[in-house]
Amino acid sequence: MNKLTFHYFHLMPWPYLPADFDEKYDSAWVTLPNSIYDPVKGYAQYNRYLDEIERADKLGWDSVIVNEHHQNAYGTMPSPNIMAAALTQRVKRAKIGIVGNALPLHDDPLRVAEEIAMLDVLSGGRIISGFVRGTGMEYFSYNIDPTLSRERMDEAHDLIIQAWTRPGPFAFEGEHYNYRYVNIWPRPIQQPPPIWLPGTASTETIDFAAKHKYPYMTVFMPMEQRKRAYDLYRRLAEEKYGYEAQPEQLAFCVPCYVAETDDIAMKEAERYILWLFNKGLKVRPQFFVPPGYMSERSLRGMLDSGSFGLKRTFKELIDVGEIIVGSVDTVIEKLSYYTDVLHASMLVTGGHVGEIPDYLVLKTQELMAKEVMPHFRDKAAGTPGDQPAKVSLS
Amino acid sequence: MTSDEVSGIAAPIEKVERTVNVRGIVTHMFEAGLPAAKPLLYLHDHGLGNVWLEYHQSLAQSFHVFAPDIPGYGLTERPNWMRDMSDYILYFRDLLDQLDLDKALVVGHSLGGWMAAELAVWYPERLEKLVLSNAIGIRVKGSPVADIFAMNPQEVLATCFDDFSAAMPLMPAAFNTDYLLSQYRQLTTLASLAWNPGYDPKLERRLERITCPTLIIWGQNDRLVPAVYGDAFHRLIANSELIKLEGTGHMPMFEKPAEWTRTIREFLLEQDS
Numbered sequence: 027m028n029k030l031t032f033h034y035f036h037l038m039p040w041p042y043l044p045a046d047f048d049e050k051y052d053s054a055w056v057t058l059p060n061s062i063y064d065p066v067k068g069y070a071q072y073n074r075y076l077d078e079i080e081r082a083d084k085l086g087w088d089s090v091i092v093n094e095h096h097q098n099a100y101g102t103m104p105s106p107n108i109m110a111a112a113l114t115q116r117v118k119r120a121k122i123g124i125v126g127n128a129l130p131l132h133d134d135p136l137r138v139a140e141e142i143a144m145l146d147v148l149s150g151g152r153i154i155s156g157f158v159r160g161t162g163m164e165y166f167s168y169n170i171d172p173t174l175s176r177e178r179m180d181e182a183h184d185l186i187i188q189a190w191t192r193p194g195p196f197a198f199e200g201e202h203y204n205y206r207y208v209n210i211w212p213r214p215i216q217q218p219p220p221i222w223l224p225g226t227a228s229t230e231t232i233d234f235a236a237k238h239k240y241p242y243m244t245v246f247m248p249m250e251q252r253k254r255a256y257d258l259y260r261r262l263a264e265e266k267y268g269y270e271a272q273p274e275q276l277a278f279c280v281p282c283y284v285a286e287t288d289d290i291a292m293k294e295a296e297r298y299i300l301w302l303f304n305k306g307l308k309v310r311p312q313f314f315v316p317p318g319y320m321s322e323r324s325l326r327g328m329l330d331s332g333s334f335g336l337k338r339t340f341k342e343l344i345d346v347g348e349i350i351v352g353s354v355d356t357v358i359e360k361l362s363y364y365t366d367v368l369h370a371s372m373l374v375t376g377g378h379v380g381e382i383p384d385y386l387v388l389k390t391q392e393l394m395a396k397e398v399m400p401h402f403r404d405k406a407a408g409t410p411g412d413q414p415a416k417v418s419l420s
Numbered sequence: 421m422t423s424d425e426v427s428g429i430a431a432p433i434e435k436v437e438r439t440v441n442v443r444g445i446v447t448h449m450f451e452a453g454l455p456a457a458k459p460l461l462y463l464h465d466h467g468l469g470n471v472w473l474e475y476h477q478s479l480a481q482s483f484h485v486f487a488p489d490i491p492g493y494g495l496t497e498r499p500n501w502m503r504d505m506s507d508y509i510l511y512f513r514d515l516l517d518q519l520d521l522d523k524a525l526v527v528g529h530s531l532g533g534w535m536a537a538e539l540a541v542w543y544p545e546r547l548e549k550l551v552l553s554n555a556i557g558i559r560v561k562g563s564p565v566a567d568i569f570a571m572n573p574q575e576v577l578a579t580c581f582d583d584f585s586a587a588m589p590l591m592p593a594a595f596n597t598d599y600l601l602s603q604y605r606q607l608t609t610l611a612s613l614a615w616n617p618g619y620d621p622k623l624e625r626r627l628e629r630i631t632c633p634t635l636i637i638w639g640q641n642d643r644l645v646p647a648v649y650g651d652a653f654h655r656l657i658a659n660s661e662l663i664k665l666e667g668t669g670h671m672p673m674f675e676k677p678a679e680w681t682r683t684i685r686e687f688l689l690e691q692d693s
Contacts, residue, residue: 056570166570171615173503173608312570317607317615325604329597 029365030402032394033123034082035091035279036377037101038075038109039306042067053310055098055163062099076116078378078387083117085395089154091123091374096131096160097167100306107141114149122149125222125243125374126156130175131168135182135203136210139189143214150417151215156222156243157183159231163313173318176230178202190218215417222277227255228324236262236271243277243374246303249347249363251333252278256368273371278364282350282375284357284393291351294386296340299349301380303338311335350375354397365402433480435472440488442514445502448495450476453484458548460525460688461516462487463532465554466568466610467603469494473589475673478681479527482689486519490532492609503612505620509538516546525688527551529673530645531610537623537653540630550634551684552653554645554670558627559619563646569611573603579643582667586674627656634660635687637680639668661687 040063044050051058079090092109095101103109106124113122122145127138146153159179165172181200185208188198194209224243225231235242236259244252256276263271281299285291311334315325328334343349350360364370375394378387435452450472453460460483462476469489479485491511492498502511512535516524526547528536533555540550556565566579581587592599634657638650647664654662663683668675 165615169616171611173612173615310570312572315604316569317604317611322601322605326597326601329600 028402028404029371030361031088031274031372032086032399032402033089033091033277033372033374034079034087034120034376035093035125035374036075036079037093037095037306037379038072038103039302039378039380040068040071040099040102041301041379041381043099043305047305052308053163053313054100054306054308055161056166056310056313058097058099060097063102068102074384075378076112078384078391079113080116081388081391082376083120085391086399087120087395089121089123090117091125091154091156091376093125093156094128094131094158094160096164098163100302107138107145110145110153111148114145114152121152121154123154123222124156125154125224126158128158128160128164129182129186130178131160131164131170132182135185136189136205136208138182139186140210142186142219143190143210143212146214146216146219147212153214153216153219154222155219156224157186158224159319161314162316162319163309165316165319166313171318172316174202175319176321180234187218187221190214224277224279225255227251228320229258229327230321230324232258233262233266235259235275237267239263239267239269239275241275241277241372243279243372245279246281246348248333249368252347252370253368256370260369273365273369276368276370277372277374278368278370279374280348280350281379282357282373282390282394284352284354284390284398286353288352288356291353291356292340292344295351298380298382298386299343299351300340303343305380354393357394357398358401361398361402433477435477435480440515440518442511442518445491445496445499445511447488447491447515449486449488451484451486452477452480453482455484457482457484458525458688459484459486459519459521459523460527461512461521461536463512463526463528463536464490464493465530465532467493467590467606468529469496469606471589473674473677475677475681478677479685482685483525486521486524488515490535492612493606498609498612505535505538505613508535508613509542512539513543513546522546523548525549525551527553527684528555529553530556530670531613533557534620534623537627537630538620540632540634541623541626544629544631547632549632549688550630551637551687552634553637553672553680553684554639554642555636555649555653556614556645557619558624558649558652558656559617559621560646560648560652563648565618565646565649566644568644569607569615580670581675582639582641582669583675586671589674624652624656627653628658630657631659633687633690635684636660636662637672637683638662638664639670639672639675640664640666641669644670 082090092106094106096104110122110124142155159175181202185198185203189208189210195207198205198208221240223235223240224245242259244255260271263269283291283295344351433452435450440447489496526536533552534557537557540547636650636653638647654660665672665676672680
């Protein structure tokens with residue numbers, strides 16, 4: 027079995043922030059004026075991003091991944107399902123992940139069930155369906171009551187799984203969502219499409235993922251924090267839910283940059299990766315944790331850890347393992363840590379950050395695909411090229 | 421009782437701190453005033469539970485003041501099911517029953533003003549008079565209530581107070597995790613009631629049901645709930661008068677306690693014509 031699978035994650039950021047962004051704006055989210063977005067330039071940008079993702083498919087990534095964010099410069103995919111639909115026509119082999127749809131933001135989660143089912147049929151059963159709650163910022167942008175976030179998440183999840191797998195029509199009787207007729211057309215090919223749960227290491231989400239045996243994906247965070255999250259997942263799986271968690275249930279989303287040498291990688295990557303942390307993720311603290319969005323226990327953990335709002339230098343980001351930057355050998359060594367020590371086997375990385383030029387994206391994609399990936403592939407398991415759509419058109 | 425006794429010249433009134441069980445909600449409250457004085461239910465603003473300050477004491481010279489911590493604030497916990505205004509309206513009716521008050525003077529500030537107005541709409545027979553100070557609960561298009569959820573604590577203070585020195589009673593003893601969590605817990609209660617919408621869309625039409633004499637009192641410079649809200653409440657409540665206090669904003673009871681309490685006292689003691 028492969029020791030590691032590779033997943034190409036794209037945020038589709040809007041990197042062209044004004045020169046006075048740092049002084050003038052306290053947030054790249056919610057309130058950053060949308061006059062900064064240029065739709066004509068956006069046309070070229072979207073297509074460049076799609077080209078990049080198409081290359082990842084051809085180079086052998088196991089999946090390509092898009093996600094949902096609203097009213098911000100960090101990620102310009104308010105409807106990830108639209109982007110996934112475009113990808114079904116460009117990405118011919120890899121799975122297509124939407125990681126994820128932000129369920130509590132939507133008053134009508136049946137629509138999410140329908141769209142994922144459409145995508146699964148359209149792609150020949152290649153969809154990975156992530157479910158997220160959305161960031162705190164999104165509760166401001168969509169004016170959704172954050173105190174109901176987790177309840178709506180749990181209930182929308184149940185509705186969608188049932189809509190995919192139970193013969194319709196049937197009634198769904200929830201606290202937040204009620205349908206007399208659940209009977210989606212089309213139904214998905216996969217029964218159900220695989221679910222991933224990304225998270226910031228809150229106990230509640232890890233527990234939910236472990237309970238349902240869903241892969242849990244840690245988002246950007248230091249290695250130590252990931253380790254604690256995976257340990258908790260494994261412990262909950264074993265002690266609370268009675269099974270042994272497998273490496274395939276643990277994913278880590280980490281910005282990676284590979285170049286010829288460590289020095290070159292460091293020099294080339296620094297300003298672009300720092301864009302992600304210093305500009306794209308610049309957020310008013312009040313937007314980040316709206317009231318009721320987190321349990322008091324999780325909030326206390328975050329406050330006591332001192333990590334909240336902590337600004338790290340590029341070198342510190344590397345040292346704590348929040349990003350991986352280096353030569354092929356360095357990157358292999360660090361990824362081996364995940365596979366051997368953390369027993370996690372899904373690397374979620376990509377893609378374009380800041381104003382990185384495309385030739386550097388291409389270089390790191392090729393080095394990753396040709397030099398790094400083979401180290402973690404099981405030759406006997408075949409190449410990713412052997413994973414076609416679940417159904418054929420012939 | 422003589423007029424001197426009720427005008428505040430009498431000896432200081434001692435406050436009592438106690439709890440009362442309101443259908444399972446253990447409600448912490450302060451109570452003070454002469455037994456024969458008219459009962460006054462004081463409904464505080466967001467974040468102002470479990471305080472007894474100069475303005476409470478001043479009102480207690482003339483009235484029998486009941487100042488409960490609204491569930492979710494101070495020392496009164498909010499059960500998880502209690503998450504919209506209708507739950508609070510029923511709770512306050514039950515509280516009046518529990519306190520054995522057929523009728524009360526009701527004074528509400530901001531969030532507490534919204535609750536007081538709703539109580540007056542649904543149970544008009546339980547109110548003798550109503551005072552709304554810098555109240556939320558309705559919408560005035562084009563003049564939104566400021567977004568307190570987006571503000572840091574310094575911005576909240578700057579929005580609510582003209583005079584920072586008046587905010588001293590609200591300064592935490594320590595700015596630590598416990599304090600931040602208590603703020604978060606209270607904001608969670610506010611979000612349950614007022615994230616979206618931040619008002620009761622039906623209240624505007626229903627305010628005409630308020631029959632008791634009503635005083636609308638506002639700090640002229642209110643930057644959280646602009647004074648046009650006072651105009652709107654005044655227009656919508658038939659038997660109401662409007663008084664705007666100069667040189668203060670959202671917190672007139674902190675910044676102009678003498679003027680604010682004197683105005684309210686005079687209104688509440690006035691004999692119906």
